[in-house]
Amino acid sequence: MSFHLALAFLLWRALSEQPEQPPPRPRPMTRAGTHWKGERTEPRVVKR
Amino acid sequence: MIERACASALLRRFACELVGDAPPAPDLAAHSAADREAARLAWAARIVDEYRSVAVFSELLRLLADLEAPLPVLCAVQRLIGDELRHTELTAQVVDWLGGADDLAIDLGDIGLPAPEPGEHPASRARRIVGRELVVAEEESIYVLAAYRDAAREPAICAVLATLLADEVRHAAAGRAILAALGGADAELCAEMAADRERLRALYRDAACSGPGRALGACIERADLDAMWARSAPRALGTALR
Numbered sequence: 670m671s672f673h674l675a676l677a678f679l680l681w682r683a684l685s686e687q688p689e690q691p692p693p694r695p696r697p698m699t700r701a702g703t704h705w706k707g708e709r710t711e712p713r714v715v716k717r
Numbered sequence: 718m719i720e721r722a723c724a725s726a727l728l729r730r731f732a733c734e735l736v737g738d739a740p741p742a743p744d745l746a747a748h749s750a751a752d753r754e755a756a757r758l759a760w761a762a763r764i765v766d767e768y769r770s771v772a773v774f775s776e777l778l779r780l781l782a783d784l785e786a787p788l789p790v791l792c793a794v795q796r797l798i799g800d801e802l803r804h805t806e807l808t809a810q811v812v813d814w815l816g817g818a819d820d821l822a823i824d825l826g827d828i829g830l831p832a833p834e835p836g837e838h839p840a841s842r843a844r845r846i847v848g849r850e851l852v853v854a855e856e857e858s859i860y861v862l863a864a865y866r867d868a869a870r871e872p873a874i875c876a877v878l879a880t881l882l883a884d885e886v887r888h889a890a891a892g893r894a895i896l897a898a899l900g901g902a903d904a905e906l907c908a909e910m911a912a913d914r915e916r917l918r919a920l921y922r923d924a925a926c927s928g929p930g931r932a933l934g935a936c937i938e939r940a941d942l943d944a945m946w947a948r949s950a951p952r953a954l955g956t957a958l959r
Contacts, residue, residue, distance in 0.1 A: 695920075695923050695924040695926065696758075696759065696762050696924065697759045697762070697865075697924055697928075697935055697936050697937070698762070698766065698861065698920065698921060698924050699763060699766070699858055699861050699862050699865055699878075699881070700763070700766040700767065700770070700854070700855075700858040700861075700862075700881075700885070701766065701854070701857075701858070701917055701920050701921065702766070702769055702770075702773070702850065702854060703849045703850060703853060703854050703913040703916070703917065704916070705830050705831055705849075706831065706834075707831035707832075708830065708831050709827070713762075713765045713823065713824040713825070713828075714758065714761045714762050714764075714765060714821055714822070714823050714824075715821070715822045715824075716820060716821060716822075717820050717821065717822050
């Protein structure tokens with residue numbers, strides 16, 4: 670019984686662990702705007 | 718994304734006069750797919766950055782026209798808007814070279830500055846746009862463009878970056894002259910400009926983190942930027958490195 674419990678626990682842990690995601694790379698910029706209060710900042714180029 | 722083609726031959730002629738003939742598309746097959754893809758996305762983002770300047774400088778021209786600014790000031794800003802439109806088309810051409818933008822959603826809508834703050838006087842708004850967007854932002858982009866241009870190895874890409882750089886040098890110089898013509902910056906605007914400059918440098922520093930596509934103008938390293946910042950004042954930098 671304890672063997673099955675241990676196995677179930679290990680399986681649950683393996684499945685629930687998310688692989689660590691690297692932080693998104695900052696996009697290369699050559700002409701960044703100054704940020705004005707209220708200016709939209711979300712990405713404007715998105716892959717469809 | 719704006720339409721770049723038009724059925725009207727007359728309107729196409731206006732665009733041709735402004736943009737000039739499209740440079741021949743280079744053969745980029747020697748670059749890896751990862752490099753080309755990174756560069757495609759980087760150049761697509763540049764379309765947005767250049768087009769934002771079209772919207773921002775257009776607001777500036779409207780403000781200055783209403784304020785009855787001197788003719789040479791209006792002419793200078795009108796020219797800047799044309800330059801930024803040309804940059805928009807140039808960067809879009811580079812995206813075409815790298816595979817096109819059919820699978821990209823490029824949102825250029827409502828890209829201008831937020832509405833003025835309540836009670837903000839048009840003259841103050843105009844000075845803020847000149848100080849922040851022309852004197853600071855254009856000047857800071859000179860260092861970055863020079864770093865990307867020096868890092869790039871593909872001749873056609875280097876040529877586009879060199880064109881952008883030459884124009885930004887002139888824009889920054891024009892910005893200083895226009896700000897002087899408008900009476901200069903007060904203490905509040907000086908502080909705002911200093912904060913902008915610090916923030917932009919931090920932004921550029923964080924974004925200079927190497928990666929794929931260096932030969933195609935898609936990335937630089939921190940050392941590239943540090944070397945450029947250490948080198949010279951922006952006007953001399955643009956002239957000496959051209």
